[in-house]
Amino acid sequence: MRKFWLTYLPVDRFEALGEPHRRxxxxxxADRARNAGEIATHFTISRPAVSQHLRVLTETGVLAVTVHGRQRVYSLDPTAFEEVENWLDAQRERWARALDSLEEAMEAAHRPSGETDT
Structure with a gap:
């Protein structure tokens, strides 16, 4: 019986960055470009597994790859984080509005009857 492995590629940067090895x-x-072999030395997982993670990060636009002869050198693509930053900013604004509304409701609930907010 043959075993078939399905390779799953994240569809967006959020999923790509959700995996601890990729982070x-x-x-x-982030501090400097590194080749695949140098990156692999920082992990206990197999080199093919590291290569798969590099592929996911490259295909989702988180990393840029430059080929120098037989070496592939990976660097961070800073524009990749604009999407993440924009989403986080929107979430911060949403929570700030919700907390402001909650604060107003709590203040109104603790005001003596007949007193209004001016």
């Missing part, structure tokens, strides 16, 4: 790879290349 660690991003941290490694």
């Amino acid at each position: 660690r790879i991003v941290e490694l290349v």
Whole structure:
């Protein structure tokens, strides 16, 4: 009986960054570009597994890859985080509005009867 492995690629950067090994790879290349072998030395997982993570990060646009002869050098694509930052900013604004509304409701509930907010 043959076993078939289905390779799953995340469809967006959020999913790509949700995996701990990939986040660690991003941290490694954040300060300088590194080749695949150098990145792999920081992990106890197999080199093919590291290569798969690099592929996911490259295909989702988190990393850029440059080929120098037989070496592939990976670097961080800073524009990749604009999407993440925009989403986080929207969530912060949403929560700030919700908390402001909650604060107003709590203040109104604790005001003596007949007193209004001016």
